[in-house]
Amino acid sequence: MATVSLQKLVKRYGALEIVHGIDLEVADREFIALVGPSGCGKSTTLRMIAGLEPISGGNLKIGGRIVNDLPPRARNISMVFQSYALYPHMTVRENMGFSLKIAGMKSEEIAPRVEEAARTLDLTHLLDRRPSQLSGGQRQRVAMGRAIVRNPDVFLFDEPLSNLDAKLRTQLRTEIKKLHAKVQSTVIYVTHDQVEAMTLADRIVIMRDGHIEQVGTPEEVFQRPASKFVAGFIGSPPMNLKDAEIADGRVVFVNGDSLPLPRRFADRVTAGRKVTFGLRPDDLYPAGHGIHSGQEADVHKADLRVSITEPLGNETLVFSEHGGAEWVGRMLNPRRLRAGETLPFCFDLSQAHLFDRETGRTLRG
Amino acid sequence: MGALKRLRPSTPFLLLLPAIVVLAAVVVVPLLLSFYSSFTPFRLTQPASLFNFVGFRNYGRILTDVEFWTAFGRTVLLLTVALNAEMLLGLGLAMLVEKATAGQRLLRTIMMFPMMFSPILVGFQFKFMFNDNIGLINNALQSLGLTDQAIPWLIDGTLAFWAIVVAEVWSSTSIFAILILAGLLAMPKEPIEAARVDGCTPWQTFRYVTWPFVMPFAYIAMTIRSLDVARAYDIVKIMTDGGPAKRTELLWTLISRTAYADARMGLANAMAYFAIFLSILFTVYFFRKLAAARTQIGAEW
Known part of the structure; x- marks a missing residue:
């Protein structure tokens, strides 16, 4: 459980600036969706929060503590990737317990936590399979399981449903929502799909070309779009x-x-x-x-x-x-x-x- | 009519016949002949000796031959030392090259240079470098003041073995480097990032994520190189010719000496079948490892 605060956060690759000093306050237990077209800097922003991309300027605080220069492992976050990013050589059980094992936890402490998470995500019967034996939806559920066993301060989702077919996407969307209601932690969710953002988030951050266009609840961004871009982006078919x-x-x-x-x-x-x-x-x-x-x-x-x-x-x-x-x-x-x-x-x-x-x-x- | 038809070979067999004939001529017959000759005291200088069947006498002699088993053991030792060194160095090189952001193609090409030289020439070059009087290595050691005497690299038996290891490793580390690099480049990057988020230190990321993925590639290199080293001949022949006092004798230098210098082809053939057995053993072992590692990472190749 933690707040996340982005203060004038900048990402530069050489002379090219990708994220132009964005400000965002994420409240504790809030579900925030970063949404925007591809190349708008939303994934880069998420990766800066995760610690996978160095921060070029500004400050990033998690739980009030500046974490700019901390490696990902010191930030107490979990991340779910678009491509699932499961460890192919480990079983579902090992995948889910991996972070706990790395943290030095004993196997008899790990087992109940993994089983608890597996029950939540309906993965119990798959615990001894390897990722290659699972379907896309099952893999993404394992990735989510791997994220929740750690009890992190912040969950980061990077387009987790983009590789799934439409029906599964709707189904998992509901599961993510239920999951958030259950685990009650801060979530930052990146997607290019405005429907996902609208249905899941407490507040939506619409990004464009490395700037934040608007931050607001789904109702606000739908009913009172701050710009032509937001108006055209949110809503289907578009305005x-x-x-x-x-x-x-x-x-x-x-x-x-x-x-x-x-x-x-x-x-x-x-x-x-x-x-x-x-x-x-x-x-x-x-x-x-x-x-x-x-x-x-x-x-x-x-x-x-x-x-x-x-x-x-x-x-x-x-x-x-x-x-x-x-x-x-x-x-x-x-x-x-x-x-x-x-x-x-x-x-x-x-x-x-x-x-x-x-x-x-x-x-x- | 019916009887004739039954005698007529089937069409598939007829169509395969040319291939069968060629294979028989170049592989099966020589193989059978050499196998048969390993049961005779065949000498190249006495063709008639080929027809003197002595049963398992050659094999019996080999089993109790200290010289043979020393060479056998030394070959296994060379294989173990060289393969492990090559794997560690190759892995290190591959990981460094993979990190290179610019000039990676150039580095890859440079990395393969040692493979472009004939092992005979590599042997000559290292023979010169390790020469106790005019060699580059003694020269360098003395100039740097690390020693004031000429180290007898190729004259001392133990040192000569290590000199050969160095030459082998120099010429073939790139096989490991190239194959492991291929593995690293083919590896999806997300599991590594997931591991970092999951709390892994760089070493743990390597240990638990990168290495299991790259392992099959290392086993492919191992398989290739174990066959290579098990038949090692050229570099040793040039650098020490099995000397001094047979202290660097390997299986194949011993076999060739037995076959040609001593002209005891029958005995040499018996040894050769032992040597091939060793190669097959290593190949089977590494293939098993490879298959296991592949299943483990769920590889689709």
Whole structure:
């Protein structure tokens, strides 16, 4: 159990700076997800916390103690790797007990702890197998078991589910969540999958190009994205983001089509401001097939021509043209649509976002 | 008709016949002939002696021959010493080269230089270096003031054995280095990182993670080199020719002396079958080790 604190943490490879002085406070027992596209520096940051990469600048504190120059073994952390990183020549039991053995623990003390962890992860029947005899999901569970037997201060997960198929990923995601509820320790979890981040984390850290774009709870980053990048990254399918200009109380798109300026932004933008208009698919739906969250007055209606549909069973994603660009909307209680059909659509503008086109930051207060 | 058909050899056999004939001519017949001759007092100078069958007399003589067993033991000793030294040095070299961030290809090439020389030339070179009068080594030792006398490297029996070990090790350490390096390069890096996080010191990481992975590669090198050293002849022939006073006599120098200098081919053949038996023993041993090590790391090759 420990807090982790990153203070102006920098990673440089020669002249190339990968992580640009990031600050982050992780509370004790908190589940933090670092998320971002590949190359954003999230894995590098995790590896600096683990001690696998030297820190080029700033301070890293675990449990209030500066650990910059401590080797990984002195940090009391465990890590779960994307490629499982099991020891191929050891059985599951030996893999899980290895860190305890290295710590000089006696085998009669190790055995109950390994068995306890194996029970938690439903690995008891596999204890005498070798990693090569296990499936991907089982291997990753062993890797998790190896991490929990040590009772570390901090768990680090480096894209642990990325090598698994979709079904297994969902299943293990739930297991990780249960595991965290049970062991109650600080977790830092790196993933490029925003769904994983949203479902697991107490707070999400969205990274981009070695900077932190936003830190917040899943609700915050979804509902109040601090930037165009966060808005586009969180949520599936991604938010509709269209370049526009403010003119005369309206948001005017490049081809001249327009929408009313959402009331929330009325006194925040002036005419001529170049913006990016954002609307989630949930807030663009065929009339009668969606729910608006604000007042009726904030719902703008327009006829749109359907170009393509993606039925998902309980809902259908509807792609249509507006303002010279393609928008995706979400149709609840769907009926079958024909391509080329024109329908009345609702734009729930109470949920719309405006971002500065240059800086990408939100224009909301 | 039916009887004729039965006499006719099957097509697969006919198709294999050319290969069988060639193999028989170059392998089976000479092998049988040499094996047969080990039961005769065959001398190259007296061809008729080939037909004088004496049963196990040659083998009986070998079993009680002190000279033979000394050479046998010395060969095993050379094998043990040289292989262990080569493995340790090769492992060290491989780990150093693996750490190199730049110029690794160049280093790998340089590392293989000793393998590019004929063992005969290596023998000559070391014979010169260990020469007690004009040799580089005595010269260096004296210039550095470490000794003021000429050390009789190739004249003292024990020293001569170690001089041969040095030459062997110099010429063949790279086999270990290359194979172990291949293992190190093929090794996934994550288990090493996992070990560091799990609390291993660099030594423990090596001991528990790196070494088990690299071990099969070391065993491959062991297998190759044990065959190599068990038939060691060239370097010894040049450096000491089994001398002084047979103090560096190995199996094959003894066998060749018996066969050609003493012209006792029958006896020499009997010794040779013992020597081959030794090689097979080592090969089987290391192959077993290799198979075990491979299963252990779950290797897919």
